[in-house]
Amino acid sequence: MKKQLDKTQSTYKFSTKCCHAGQSCDPRTGAHNTPIYQTTTYAFQNVDHGARLFSDAFDPAVGLQDGFIYTRFGNPTQKALEEKIAVLEEGEAALAFSSGMAAISAVFLLLVKPQDHVVADNSLYGTTRDFLVQVMEKFGVNLSFVDFSDLDQVKKALLPETKVLYCESPTNPRLKCVDIAQVAALAKTIGAATVVDNTFFTPYFQKPLLLGADVVVHSATKYLSGHGDCISGLAVGSQHFINELRCVVHNNMGGVISPFNAWLVLRGIKTLPLRMRQHEENALAIANYLSDHPAVEKVHYPGLPSHPQHEIVKRQATGFGGVLSFELKGGYEAGKSLMNKVQLCTLAVSLGDVDTLIEHPASTTHAVVPREDRLAAGLTDGLVRLSVGIEDARDLIQDLAQGLLSSQNGV
Numbered sequence: 001m002k003k004q005l006d007k008t009q010s011t012y013k014f015s016t017k018c019c020h021a022g023q024s025c026d027p028r029t030g031a032h033n034t035p036i037y038q039t040t041t042y043a044f045q046n047v048d049h050g051a052r053l054f055s056d057a058f059d060p061a062v063g064l065q066d067g068f069i070y071t072r073f074g075n076p077t078q079k080a081l082e083e084k085i086a087v088l089e090e091g092e093a094a095l096a097f098s099s100g101m102a103a104i105s106a107v108f109l110l111l112v113k114p115q116d117h118v119v120a121d122n123s124l125y126g127t128t129r130d131f132l133v134q135v136m137e138k139f140g141v142n143l144s145f146v147d148f149s150d151l152d153q154v155k156k157a158l159l160p161e162t163k164v165l166y167c168e169s170p171t172n173p174r175l176k177c178v179d180i181a182q183v184a185a186l187a188k189t190i191g192a193a194t195v196v197d198n199t200f201f202t203p204y205f206q207k208p209l210l211l212g213a214d215v216v217v218h219s220a221t222k223y224l225s226g227h228g229d230c231i232s233g234l235a236v237g238s239q240h241f242i243n244e245l246r247c248v249v250h251n252n253m254g255g256v257i258s259p260f261n262a263w264l265v266l267r268g269i270k271t272l273p274l275r276m277r278q279h280e281e282n283a284l285a286i287a288n289y290l291s292d293h294p295a296v297e298k299v300h301y302p303g304l305p306s307h308p309q310h311e312i313v314k315r316q317a318t319g320f321g322g323v324l325s326f327e328l329k330g331g332y333e334a335g336k337s338l339m340n341k342v343q344l345c346t347l348a349v350s351l352g353d354v355d356t357l358i359e360h361p362a363s364t365t366h367a368v369v370p371r372e373d374r375l376a377a378g379l380t381d382g383l384v385r386l387s388v389g390i391e392d393a394r395d396l397i398q399d400l401a402q403g404l405l406s407s408q409n410g411v
């Protein structure tokens with residue numbers, strides 16, 4: 001019967017690990033797929049067994065290793081997912097959450113306390129920034145937002161109280177990229193932790209822990225689950241960090257992933273390499289097409305040699321991902337018109353779905369943000385974000401072509 005992969009010694013390649021890591025045949029029934037363990041609680045063998053599980057679980061030096069107590073503290077389907085992502089990100093351990101935001105907020109709640117300081121990139125995913133400003137600041141954590149593509153700015157922002165350097169690479173929606181190894185090296189000089197949101201590239205293209213980061217977080221809602229059908233999050237780091245995250249924050253805050261969603265992410269990851277290759281191939285074809293289009297002012301895609309961090313990405317990642325954005329010469333009206341004309345691309349938020357999703361921040365997600373604030377964040381009137389799916393690129397290009405023709409003609 002298939003045995004579970006040994007986390008540390010496996011020499012299997014990434015695609016093989018996507019299929020097999022964390023999963024083994026059920027020893028009792030032989031079930032090949034990890035079952036959805038739809039249970040809240042677990043029977044102890046006897047009183048001593050229960051007592052040992054509790055004392056292990058609440059000791060971060062030990063952690064819950066052999067057995068389960070209650071699904072808020074862990075579940076076998078969730079455990080399979082945690083072991084899989086830990087193997088893929090090449091971290092010691094991982095913890096699954098009900099959403100990416102649950103994972104990100106839990107990591108901050110563990111790493112910082114009042115009077116500590118966080119240095120974060122100035123173009124983070126909006127809700128991550130809102131969490132820092134609306135929640136962390138309220139509890140006395142000081143924040144500096146700087147441009148992480150400029151290491152001097154990061155260096156100047158560091159204080160003796162800085163505990164976390166936080167970034168995404170690439171960022172949303174301008175696809176700015178960060179030299180993760182350099183940021184992690186700076187963090188180490190002051191004993192701060194580097195936390196990287198790896199949602200856009202996934203470990204298929206980029207492994208921040210190997211570049212020196214301490215913690216990786218994911219909105220598994222996106223590429224990892226891949227089919228736009230489940231909200232979920234993950235954090236990966238050292239075994240001790242994850243043990244503490246589980247017993248100090250996660251158990252007390254309760255943002256647990258459901259067994260069914262854990263199973264959906266497990267299933268999604270099995271095809272991650274196939275999907276990521278296709279997302280990237282399509283994104284590159286569309287980026288090249290748009291670069292030559294008369295209605296397009298500029299294309300932001302790390303795979304284009306014109307991208308300001310193209311060389312850094314070539315060095316630290318094995319590909320360029322499936323999200324791009326572009327600016328329309330016709331500004332706001334052209335963006336709105338394109339949104340109304342596309343037929344194959346779906347006008348919707350989120351990304352990393354097998355289907356192509358398109359959005360125009362100025363007229364939709366950011367319509368309520370004052371124009372000057374929107375422009376200061378790089379969200380120009382004509383900016384469009386495309387999460388390129390795995391459809392045939394020729395059909396996507398045709399859809400964009402007809403949409404752009406109408407928007408050019410002001411229809």
Ligand SMILES: Cc1ncc(COP(=O)(O)O)c(C=O)c1O
Pocket residue numbers: 099100101102125127128168172197199200218219220221231232233350
């Ligand atoms: C880069 C990034 N990080 C985190 C999140 C939050 O994840 P979730 O929606 O799963 O809470 C998102 C959501 O869009 C995201 O794009």
